[in-house]
Amino acid sequence: MSxxxxxxxxxxxxxxxxxxxxxxxxxxxxxxxxxxxxxxxxPSRIVLAAFVAGLPATLLGYGTDIDIANVLRAGESFFDGDxxxxxxxxxxxxxxxxxxxxxxxxxxxxxLGSLVTAALALLALASLMRSESIDPTATVALVVASxxxxxxxxxxxxYLMALALVLAGARARTRDSIWIAGLCFGxxxxxxxxxxxxxxxxxxxxxxxxxxxxxxxxxxxxxxxVLVGAACFVxxxxxxxxxxDFVTTETQVTNLTTLIGRWGVKNLAFWGPVAAGVLLWxxxxxxxxxxxxxxxxxxxxxxxxxxxxxxxxxxxxxKPLHLLPAVVFAAILFARAPRRAQWGLGFALALNAVITLxxxxxxxxxxxxxxxLDLEVRPGVVLTDIGCRLDDRDLGDWPATGTTEAYDRAVGxxxxxxxxxxxx
Numbered sequence: 001m002s003x004x005x006x007x008x009x010x011x012x013x014x015x016x017x018x019x020x021x022x023x024x025x026x027x028x029x030x031x032x033x034x035x036x037x038x039x040x041x042x043p044s045r046i047v048l049a050a051f052v053a054g055l056p057a058t059l060l061g062y063g064t065d066i067d068i069a070n071v072l073r074a075g076e077s078f079f080d081g082d083x084x085x086x087x088x089x090x091x092x093x094x095x096x097x098x099x100x101x102x103x104x105x106x107x108x109x110x111x112l113g114s115l116v117t118a119a120l121a122l123l124a125l126a127s128l129m130r131s132e133s134i135d136p137t138a139t140v141a142l143v144v145a146s147x148x149x150x151x152x153x154x155x156x157x158x159y160l161m162a163l164a165l166v167l168a169g170a171r172a173r174t175r176d177s178i179w180i181a182g183l184c185f186g187x188x189x190x191x192x193x194x195x196x197x198x199x200x201x202x203x204x205x206x207x208x209x210x211x212x213x214x215x216x217x218x219x220x221x222x223x224x225x226v227l228v229g230a231a232c233f234v235x236x237x238x239x240x241x242x243x244x245d246f247v248t249t250e251t252q253v254t255n256l257t258t259l260i261g262r263w264g265v266k267n268l269a270f271w272g273p274v275a276a277g278v279l280l281w282x283x284x285x286x287x288x289x290x291x292x293x294x295x296x297x298x299x300x301x302x303x304x305x306x307x308x309x310x311x312x313x314x315x316x317x318x319k320p321l322h323l324l325p326a327v328v329f330a331a332i333l334f335a336r337a338p339r340r341a342q343w344g345l346g347f348a349l350a351l352n353a354v355i356t357l358x359x360x361x362x363x364x365x366x367x368x369x370x371x372x373l374d375l376e377v378r379p380g381v382v383l384t385d386i387g388c389r390l391d392d393r394d395l396g397d398w399p400a401t402g403t404t405e406a407y408d409r410a411v412g413x414x415x416x417x418x419x420x421x422x423x424x
Contacts, residue, residue, distance in 0.1 A: 043126040043140045047119050050144045054115045054154045058108035060389040061398065063155025066319070066414035069406040071156060075099025076401050083239045088248045090236035094158040094191045107398065110156050118153030121164035124171050125328065131174040132298050134335050138342045142331035145346040147353035147381035148270060152324055159324045162192035167328075170202045170301065178220045185221070186228020194316075197308035198325060199225060205300035249316065258369050262317035265360050265371075267310075269421035270320040270327075272352030272380075278345045279330065286337060302332035320421060353382040362422060365415070381420060388416035 039045055062068045070086035074095040077084045086095055101109040122140050129136035143149055152160045169184030185202075188195045203218055210218075233246075240246045268276060291299050306329035313322055327349070334342055358376045362368030379387070392413045399405035 042137045044123070046137070046140050046144055047122045047126075050122070050150070050153070051115055051119045054111075054118070054150060057154035057389075058111045058115075060111075060154075060386065061393055061413075062107045062110055063151070063157065064385055064388050064392075064413045064417040065155055065157045065321075066410055068156050068410040068413075069401070070410070071095050071098050071158075072102060072406070073402045075102075078235065083235050085236050085239065085246065089193050089246045090233060091158045091191050091193075092232055092235055093187055094161050097161070098156055111154055114153050114155060114157070114160055117160050117164050118149070121160065121167055124164065124167040125332075128167060128171045128174065128298065129332070129335065131171070132296060134298070136335075138339075139331045139335050142334060142342065142346050142349065143328055145349040146327045147349070148321060148324060149327065150353070150382055151385050152321055157321060158191050159321050162188045162195045163198075163325050163328065165191065166195060166198045166202070166325075169199070173202065173206060173221060174297075176217065178217055179224060182221045182224025183228055185225040186230075187232065189225070189229035190232025194312050194322075196229070197312065198305050201304035201308055202301050204304060205297050208297070208300055209294070254369060259314060259317060261360075261371065262368065263310075263314045265358075266317055266320045266421050267313075267323065268359060269356065270323045272348060273357050274351055275345060275348035278341070278348050282334070282337060282341055282345075286341065287333070291333060291336070298332055298335075302329040305329045306333070352380050354380040356380045356384075356420060358419075358421060360422075365418065365422065378419060384420055385417065388413055391416065 039048060057063075067086055071091075071094070074084060074086035074090075074092075075098055078092065078096055079099065083092075085092075097113065098110055101113045105112065122143065125143065126136035126140050129139055165184045165188035169181045169188065172181035172184060185199045189199065203222060207215065207218055236246045237244070271279065291303070306326055309323060309326045309329065316322070330345075334345060337345075356378050358378055359373065360371040361374040362371045378384070392409070395409065399409055
């Protein structure tokens, strides 16, 4: 039973007050417009902030990747019916995506596509962390703190799409999806062939500790992955005269000493000297304490994925952006690290955006077989990238697709980016 009060509210039998439909709500208790429009959880706010921070780059051209011209040409040739891959062994899903975005929205559309892909990758990562009841805030923040993440998310390049698909596939597997996981994993391999190791890392991490009767979903996922991945390379196979000539690489085999030298110099450029120091300190003193290999599928995935990424880069030490998965895996591993270690790594990664250190001058740029020690403090990753893109924009509109001028322009802007790991 309720009794009406003089102010229009209803009094319950125990004297409590309940609001009527016409009662005004205290404005101070209403959610603000900002809270209604913006995400309320911290990881999503970080993702949104990273997306907004990248929007100005939509006005700065395609980015600083050396394969810009080749990717755009490959996408166009596919639709012309005379497909010519951008580089062996091909990355058709990305070539087609980049061409469609460029055709419809120009360079800004390609960059916007990268920003959306980066946001989706971060959301998938956060969801993956929550699947093991881990707060994803620190992990997402560490990834965003890396200036190379900003560079990848604001440029033409297949690294980010491949990584996003792997994370999406892994999240689908935590929800026992076979088809979606296999589709994402297969497309990831089609976008970037070396991603096969990251897919294998997840499947092995998922396999650990399972009973024999629990293995069949993983086998089914693997079968779907192989079928989708193989389908992505059918056009390349046809364009190669129905041969496997496309299964090669443009990187020359060289001696181990040279490979280790390139690997070390470019790892230093990717992490920055301070972040590299924090990582080595943590690996030496804290990793065995903070990590739970046997109980955490994510830890197993991140450890295997990190090792795979670095080993592949040791064999093919070309672009520092090839190390992009490593920063995601390091961020996953740091999820249970002490807060001071997380802050230290985040600060060190962010510092690399504004200032960096190069340590050597190569004998031959981009094809070094030796070099000389030459320490030089330089503007960091983001400052250098923006400067290179502004210089490129001053050259005018991008040349027509498939022309020598377009290829030379891509080589020139990448050569500018090479300041990040090469002393002059």
